[in-house]
Amino acid sequence: MNTPLWEVFVRTRNGLAHKHAGSVHAADATMALQAARDVYTRRGEGLSLWVVPSNAIVASDPADRDMLFEPTGSKIYRHPTFYEVPDEVGHM
C-alpha cells in the first residue's frame, strides 16, 4: 500500500491566511504534520500548519471556468470605481 498524500498549508505571519505550499506523504496526520514542518518550514517560514488528506479536496474543473466565473465579468457595479463621487467630497 502506498503512503497517503497530504496537502500542506502554511500560515507565514500573524494576520495572513494559510497558503498552499505543497504536499507530503505520511501514514497518519501526526506524521504528516511533522513531515510538513521538516519539508516546508526549515527557515522559520511558518507560525501554523494545516495538513489535509489530498483526496478530501474537491476542486473546480478548469473546463467549467467560464460557467463559474465569467458571469461576474459584466457586474462592474460591484466595484467602487463604478460610482461617481465629486472631487470636492474628497477620498471615500
Add this chain to the structure above:
Amino acid sequence: MYSQALNTRDTSTDSSPEAIRFQARIDDEQRIEPNDWMPEAYRRTLIRQISQHAHSEIVGMLPEGNWITRAPSLRRKAALLAKVQDEGGHGLYLYSAAETLGVAREDLEDQLLSGRAKYSSIFNYPTLSWADIGTIGWLVDGAAIMNQIPLCRCSYGPYARAMIRVCREESFHQRQGYEIVLTLCRGTTEQKAMAQDALDRWWWPCLMMFGPPDTDSLHSDTSMRWKIKRFSNDGLRQKFVDATVPQGHFLGLTFPDPELRFDETEGHWQFGAIDWDEFRAVLSGNGPCNRERLEARRKAHDDGAWVREAALAHAAKQRKTA
C-alpha cells in the same frame, strides 16, 4: 539541486483545437495548472524532467553526506547538515510537483532505484577531500542556480513554484561553499593545494552539468516552445563561466583549462573543448560512483521498509480503535 537536459526527442505536432489553445496560453505567458488540458507529450516531458531533477537532489545528498561527520568545525558541520537537509527538502518539493501530473511518488522512486531514471551526472563523482565540499557548494550549486533561475518562470505552475522555493534556499549553499574554498585559499600551502586539486577535478564535470552542446541537443526546440526551458544549454554554460572565472581568480586559483581566455570584443570568457565522451560514459552508468550511489539509495530504501510498514500498520490500528 539541478536538472539536466536529458529529454528525448518528441516530434508530435498536435493541431487539435485544444492544442492550439494550449500553445496560445503558453505564448501569452499563462501558467498551466494540474487539471488544465495539456498535450500528453508536455505531461510526459515534465514528469521526466521534474522527476530527474528530484532524483538529482536526493542522490546529491550522498557525496556531501560523506563529509558531515568529518567537517572540520561545529560551524561547518551545522552548515553542511543544513545544506544536505535542504537537498532532501528540494527533492521532496519536486516529487510533490511531479505528482500533480498524475504519477505516484512510489513509481518515481522505483524508476530511480531500478536504474531506469537518470539523475545529474555530477553526483557520480567522488568527494575525496574537505575541499570538495567547498567546491561543490561554489561550483555545482552555482551551476544549479544558473539552470534553476529560468525554471522559476517555467510554464507549469507547480514546477515554477517549487523552483522559486529552491532558488531562495540555494544561494546559502553557494555562499557557504565559496567561504570554505576562500578559507582554504587563505590558509597554509597544503590547504590551498587542496582547493586547487578540487577545482582541477570538478571544473570540467561542472561545465557538463548544462547538458550537451546546442548543436547535438535533441528536443530543446519543443521544450523552448512550451516554455519549460528558456535558455539553451550553451547559453547557460557561458553565463556560468563568465560569472565563475573571476571568482576563481579572486581566490588565486588556476582553472584547469589552458585555452581559457577573456575575449575583449565578445565580452566573454572563452573555454576549451569539453570531453563529451566522459559525459556520455558517466550518464550511461560508467562514472566513478554510479554503482555506489544507487546501492546507497537502494540500501536506504530497503532498510526503511519496516518503518514505512510499521507506520501504516499503526495508522490502520488507530483508525480502528478511534
